[in-house]
Amino acid sequence: MNTKRYMIKDTNKGLLHTLDPNETGGLDSKKEAEVKILQLKERLAELQDILFAQKKHALLVILQGMDSSGKDGTVKHIFSGINPQGFIVTSFKKPSLEEEAHDFLWRVHQKTPPRGYIAAFNRSHYEDVLVPRVHGNLSKEDAKRRFRYIRQFEEMLVEEGTTVIKLFLHISKEKQLEKIQERLQDPKKHWKFDASDLQERGYWDDYQKYYEDVFKESSTEQAPWFWIPANHRWYRNYLALAIVVQTLEGLELSYPKLDTPTPDISELISPRH
Amino acid sequence: MNTKRYMIKDTNKGLLHTLDPNETGGLDSKKEAEVKILQLKERLAELQDILFAQKKHALLVILQGMDSSGKDGTVKHIFSGINPQGFIVTSFKKPSLEEEAHDFLWRVHQKTPPRGYIAAFNRSHYEDVLVPRVHGNLSKEDAKRRFRYIRQFEEMLVEEGTTVIKLFLHISKEKQLEKIQERLQDPKKHWKFDASDLQERGYWDDYQKYYEDVFKESSTEQAPWFWIPANHRWYRNYLALAIVVQTLEGLELSYPKLDTPTPDISELISPRH
Numbered sequence: 001m002n003t004k005r006y007m008i009k010d011t012n013k014g015l016l017h018t019l020d021p022n023e024t025g026g027l028d029s030k031k032e033a034e035v036k037i038l039q040l041k042e043r044l045a046e047l048q049d050i051l052f053a054q055k056k057h058a059l060l061v062i063l064q065g066m067d068s069s070g071k072d073g074t075v076k077h078i079f080s081g082i083n084p085q086g087f088i089v090t091s092f093k094k095p096s097l098e099e100e101a102h103d104f105l106w107r108v109h110q111k112t113p114p115r116g117y118i119a120a121f122n123r124s125h126y127e128d129v130l131v132p133r134v135h136g137n138l139s140k141e142d143a144k145r146r147f148r149y150i151r152q153f154e155e156m157l158v159e160e161g162t163t164v165i166k167l168f169l170h171i172s173k174e175k176q177l178e179k180i181q182e183r184l185q186d187p188k189k190h191w192k193f194d195a196s197d198l199q200e201r202g203y204w205d206d207y208q209k210y211y212e213d214v215f216k217e218s219s220t221e222q223a224p225w226f227w228i229p230a231n232h233r234w235y236r237n238y239l240a241l242a243i244v245v246q247t248l249e250g251l252e253l254s255y256p257k258l259d260t261p262t263p264d265i266s267e268l269i270s271p272r273h
Numbered sequence: 274m275n276t277k278r279y280m281i282k283d284t285n286k287g288l289l290h291t292l293d294p295n296e297t298g299g300l301d302s303k304k305e306a307e308v309k310i311l312q313l314k315e316r317l318a319e320l321q322d323i324l325f326a327q328k329k330h331a332l333l334v335i336l337q338g339m340d341s342s343g344k345d346g347t348v349k350h351i352f353s354g355i356n357p358q359g360f361i362v363t364s365f366k367k368p369s370l371e372e373e374a375h376d377f378l379w380r381v382h383q384k385t386p387p388r389g390y391i392a393a394f395n396r397s398h399y400e401d402v403l404v405p406r407v408h409g410n411l412s413k414e415d416a417k418r419r420f421r422y423i424r425q426f427e428e429m430l431v432e433e434g435t436t437v438i439k440l441f442l443h444i445s446k447e448k449q450l451e452k453i454q455e456r457l458q459d460p461k462k463h464w465k466f467d468a469s470d471l472q473e474r475g476y477w478d479d480y481q482k483y484y485e486d487v488f489k490e491s492s493t494e495q496a497p498w499f500w501i502p503a504n505h506r507w508y509r510n511y512l513a514l515a516i517v518v519q520t521l522e523g524l525e526l527s528y529p530k531l532d533t534p535t536p537d538i539s540e541l542i543s544p545r546h
Contacts, residue, residue, distance in 0.1 A: 055374065101328065101387030103433040109382045114374030145432060152425040159418060160376040 001025065001036075003243045008168075008225040011216035016208050021172045023229035030234040037234075040241045041081040047245065048118060050253040052086040055116035057251050058162040061244060062121045064214075065169030066207060067197040068179040070230050071122050074169065077237040078244060079120065088113060091122040104128040104146065105153055115161055125150060126166075126214055133213075134206045147217035154223040164223035165247055167240055168211065169230040173204055274298065274309075276516045281441075281498040284489035289481050294445045296502035303507040310507075313514045314354040320518065321391060323526040325359040328389035330524050331435040334517060335394045337487075338442030339480060340470040341452040343503050344395050347442065350510040351517060352393065361386060364395040377401040377419065378426055388434055398423060399439075399487055406486075407479045420490035427496040437496035438520055440513055441484065442503040446477055 008015075027033055051057060063071045075089055090111040099107045105125055113119035129146050132138035138146075154164050171179075180201075183193040200207070219225040226243055230236040281288075300306055324330060336344045348362055363384040372380045378398055386392035402419050405411035411419075427437050444452075453474075456466040473480070492498040499516055503509040 098387060101389065102385065103429060103435075105429070106382060106385065109379060112375065112379065114371060116374065149425075149429045152422075152429070156376060156378070156422045156425070162376075 001242055003226070003239065003246050006226045006228065006239065006243070008215045008219045008227055011212065011219060013209075013212060015212050015215065016170065019170055019227050019229070021170045021175065021229050021231040024232055024235045025229075025239065027235065027238075030232075033234045033238040037077075037238050037241060040238075040245050041078075044078070044241065044245050044248070045081050045083070047248040047253060048082045048086055050255055051118070051248065051251075052083065052116045053255050054253055055256075056161065057253065058113040058115050059118045059244070059248065060113055060121065060157065060162050060164045061118070062124045062126070062164065062166040063169065064124065064126050064166065064211075065230065066171060066176060066204070067194075067200055068176045068183075069169035069171045070179075070233060070236055071169060072192075073233060074167070074228075074236060074240050075120050075122055078241040079118070082118070086116060087118050087120075089120040089122060092124055092127060103149075105149060109153070112157060113162060125153075126218075129214060129217075130207065130210050133210045134200075134203045143213070144217075150218055151220060154218070154220070158222045163247060163251065165243060166219075166223060166225045167243065168215075168225055168227045169236060170227050171230045173201075175231045176201065176204075274515055276499070276512065276519050279499045279501065279512065279516070281488045281492045281500055284485065284492060286482075286485060288485050288488065289443065292443055292500050292502070294443045294448065294502050294504040297505055297508040298502075298512065300508065300511075303505075306507045306511040310350075310511050310514060313511075313518050314351075317351070317514065317518050317521070318354050318356070320521040320526060321355045321359055323528055324391065324521065324524075325356065325389045326528050327526055328529075329434065330526065331386040331388050332391045332517075332521065333386055333394065333430065333435050333437045334391070335397045335399070335437070335439040336442065337397060337399050337439065337484075338503065339444060339449060339477070340467075340473055341449045341456075342442035342444045343506060343509055344442060345465075346506060347440070347501075347509060347513050348393050348395055351514040352391070355391070359389060360391050360393075362393040362395060365397055365400060376422075378422060382426070385430060386435060398426075399491075402487060402490075403480065403483050406483045407473075407476045416486070417490075423491055424493060427491070427493070431495045436520060436524065438516060439491075439496060439498045440516065441488075441498055441500045442509060443500050444503045446474075448504045449474065449477075 051059070063074060065071055079087060079089070088111065092108065095104075095107065108121065108125045111119065111121070129138070129143050129150070133143055158164055180193070180197060183189040215225050228236050228239050228243075324332070336347060338344055352360060352362070361384065365381065368377075368380065381394065381398045384392065384394070402411070402416050402423070406416055431437055453466070453470060456462040488498050501509050501512050501516075
C-alpha cells in the first residue's frame with residue numbers, strides 16, 4: 001500500500017474539507033484489513049527488535065486529532081504486539097502548574113525516545129498551538145514563534161537520530177457525536193466521557209482552521225504530517241500501522257555484529273562439562 | 274562597576290591570550306572587594322525575592338571553565354545568601370548511558386528554571402562541544418550543528434522568559450597547577466582531586482582553542498558570554514556576583530499587586546477578637 005499519498009504537502013486553507021474521513025483506501029471491509037493488520041503487526045515486532053538491538057535510531061510517533069478521534073484506540077491497536085521494554089507512550093494532558101512555568105517544549109523534550117526506542121505521544125506540543133489559539137489566549141505572532149521552536153526542535157531530534165512522524169486522525173463532526181453518544185451509553189466507556197469535550201465541540205470549525213495552520217507551519221520534509229481517515233476504526237488502525245512499519249523499513253535497520261571474533265565455546269558445550 | 278566590558282563580543286583566534294586572568298578591575302585587595310560583595314549579596318537576596326513573587330522571569334547562569342577554575346567556589350559564594358527555595362543548581366558530569374542515548378540538550382533542558390527561579394549550571398551543554406572535540410570524537414561539521422542547536426535552544430529560552438548569562442572562569446595554566454597542588458596537600462580538599470584533571474591538563478591548548486570557538490559560535494546578544502578573571506578568587510566572586518545582580522536589575526522586577534481590592538481586616542484584628 002502506498003502510504004505516501006496521505007502525507008500532507010499542500011496546505012491550503014480549507015484542506016480538511018477536501019479530505020474524506022470515510023475513506024478506506026479501496027478496501028471494502030474490516031475483514032479484508034484484518035489479515036493485513038496481523039502481518040504488519042508481526043513485521044513491526046521484528047523491526048522493533050532490531051531497532052532495540054542496534055540502538056542507533058529512535059522513532060517518535062505523534063498522535064493528534066479532535067476529541068474522540070481515536071488516539072487512545074490507535075495507540076492500543078498498533079502497539080499492543082510489541083515489546084513494552086522498548087516502547088514509551090506519554091499522554092499529554094492539561095499542563096500542570098510546574099509545566100506551565102516552563103517553555104512549552106520542556107515537558108515533551110523529556111519524553112522523547114532514547115536511541116533504540118519507539119515513543120508515542122498521545123497529544124503533544126501541538127496542543128499548545130491549538131487550544132490557546134481557539135480560546136484567544138495566543139496571538140498569531142506568538143503562535144508563529146512557537147511554530148519556529150517546533151520546527152527547530154523536531155529538526156534537531158531528526159538530525160540526532162530520531163525519526164519523527166505525525167499522525168492526524170481525521171473524523172467528521174457527525175462521527176464525533178456518534179462516539180460521544182457511545183461513551184454515554186456504554187458502561188465500559190463511561191470513564192472516557194468528559195463534559196468538556198461537548199464544550200470544545202462548539203469550537204469545531206476553529207479547531208479545523210488552526211489544524212490547517214499546524215500543517216502549513218510544521219509539515220516539513222524531515223517531520224511530515226500524515227492525515228488518517230478515522231471514521232472507520234479498522235482503516236484508521238491499518239493505515240497508522242502501515243505508516244509506522246514503512247517508516248521503520250526505511251531506516252535500514254540491522255542487528256549489530258559482535259565486536260570481537262566469535263569466541264570458541266565448543267569446550268563449554270562439550271559433553272565433558 | 275561596569276561589567277559590560279567583560280562581555281565577549283569580538284571573538285578572534287588567540288582571544289584568550291589577550292585576556293589577563295590576574296586582572297582585578299582596579300581593585301587592590303580582597304578587603305576592598307569584601308564590602309562591595311556584602312552589599313551585592315544583600316541586593317541579590319532582595320531581587321530574588323521579587324523574582325520569586327512575580328513569577329514572570331527566570332534566570333539561568335551557566336558556569337564554564339577549565340578544571341580547578343573555581344566553578345564550585347563561585348556557585349557557593351555568590352548564591353549562598355539567597356532563598357534556596359527559589360534556586361536550583363545542577364552539576365553536569367560525564368553523561369550517563371541514558372543521557373547519551375538522547376540528544377545532548379535533553380538533560381539540560383530538564384534542568385532549566387521555571388519562571389520565578391534562578392538556576393545555575395555547573396558545566397553544561399558546552400561540555401559537549403568541548404570534550405569530544407579535544408579528544409577527536411566530534412567533527413567540525415557535527416560541532417557546527419550542535420552550535421546551531423545551542424543558539425536556537427537558548428534563543429527559545431530567552432524569548433520564553435528566561436534570561437541566560439554564561440560565565441567563563443578564566444585562569445592561567447600556572448594557577449591551575451597551584452590549585453591542583455592545594456587539592457593534594459589540604460586534607461579538606463583531597464576529595465576534589467581527580468587524577469583525570471592531570472590528564473586533561475595535557476590538552477590545555479586544545480581546550481583554550483575550542484573555548485574560543487565556543488565564544489565565536491555562541492556569544493549572542495540574547496545569551497552573551499562573559500569572561501571572569503579567576504586567578505584571584507575574591508575578584509572572581511565579586512565580578513560574577515556583580516554580573517548576576519546587574520542582570521537582574523535590568524529585568525525591571527516588581528512585586529505583583531493584589532488582584533482584588535485590599536480587604537478590610539480591621540475587625541479581625543480588633544481587640545474584641
